Amino acid sequence: MRRHQRAATLTATALAGVLFAAGCSSSSGGKKSEEEGAAASAGKANTPRMTVAMITHASPGDTFWDLIRKGAQAAAAKDNIKLVYSSDPSAGNQANLVQNAIDQKVxxxxxxxxxxxxxxxxxxxxxSAGIPVVGFNSGVGNWKELGMLEYFGQDENIAGQAFGERLNELGAKHAVCVIQEQGQVALEARCAGLKKGFKGKTDTLYVNGTDMPSVKSTITAKLKQDSSIDQVVTLGAPIALTAVQSVSDAGTDAKVATFDLNKDLVKAVQDGTVEFAVDQQPYLQGYLSVDALWLYKTNGNFSGGGTAPVLTGPAFITKDNVDQVADFAAKGTR
Incomplete structure (x- = not known):
């Protein structure tokens, strides 16, 4: 598929730049904190100190966002940037955090x-305040109309279609797509793409992603209710690992495959309890979004010509290639 090939090319190009920077760690406090770290091994920019605000819709305890934040911190350390990170799963509260950043003249x-x-x-x-804004991770279909400078992430609908096509190859007939946050555009797009690419039947199941016992019981109940379901599709690594438990509790032969990756999910792919994962490279998203603002403010550079997103996925992780990313996942960069 040409668009998948293009995504892989853009991802490889972007990743080549990232390999020149090493990750860094820093302390954090509360919902809003300043992130600073040691200079990356490639050297630290001698440009004037900048302040960049990163504001996400992350839910408390969701380790996916640790990878994004780690990438952002690495770019900030390299570019002499003071990174101020904050998050709130409530859209209204997230908007207020953005307003706070504007008021602080970042x-x-x-x-x-x-x-x-x-x-x-x-x-x-x-x-209006002359502050450039880049988008990442969520909003690939809306970033241009919102007036953002650039976007870094995965085309979730296309990724969903590719996911469905892979299920066709594996012989699945009836899938349930588990969405952990209703109305979240990226998650909804994944399931919509899945339905388009998958030739079998697709059900949608909404769960509360902040309550794992509830997630487990809801998926278990669905599998017990409909024994024809042979494929559970989850949209996050922690949900996938919980779904594996649900399959066991329900006593079915359903398989589990997922979007997103972490070190525990790598182990599950290695031992076969999860068939495959689609990696959107969150570390890369965090790194590129911060580095892009430095490039724009320092050099006037921007990627994608202002019309195309920079794609960081989908990259399929299967039992055949999982060992190639295992070490990177352990380090928190994949």
Whole structure:
């Protein structure tokens, strides 16, 4: 598929730049904190100190966002940037955090647009204040109309279609797509793409992703209710690992495959309890979004010509290639 090939090319190009920077660690406190780290091994920029606000829709305890934040911290250390990270799963509260960043007169803002409509007014206010805004992770279908400079992430609908096509190859007939946050555009797009690419029957199941015991019982109940389901599709690594338990509790032969990756999910792919994972490279998303603001403010550079997103996925991780990313996952960069 040509668009998949293009995604892989863009990902490889972007990743080549990332390999020159090493990750860094820093302390954090509360919902809002300043992230600073040691210079990366490639050297630290001698450009004037910048302040960049990164504002996401992350839920408390969701380790996926640790990877994004780690990439952002590495770029900030390299580029002499003071990184101020904050998050809130409530779209309204996230918009307020963006407004706070505008009021503080930051030099750039990187944000996720899981609920694009909620970001519309504050992104316009940032533009009026002369603050460049880049998007990442969520909002690939809306970043241009919101007026963002660039976007870094995965085309979730295309990734979902590719996921469905892989299920066709594996012989699945009836899938349930588990969405952990209703109305989140990236998650909804994944399931919509899955339905388009999968030739079998697809059900959608909504769960509360912040309550894992509830996730487990809801998936278990669904599998017991309909024994024809032979494939569970989850949209996050922690949900996938919980779904494996649900399959066992339900006593079915259903298989589990997922979007997103972490070190525990790597082990599950290695031992076969999870068939495969689609990696959107969150570390890369965090790194590129911060580095992009430095490039724009310092050199006037921007990627994608202002019309195309920079794609960081989908990259399929299977038992055949999982060992190639295992060490990177253990380090928190995949």
């Amino acid at each position: 030099d750039g803002i990187a944000l996720t647009a899981a609920k694009p409509e909620a970001m519309k007014d504050v992104v316009a206010k940032a533009q």
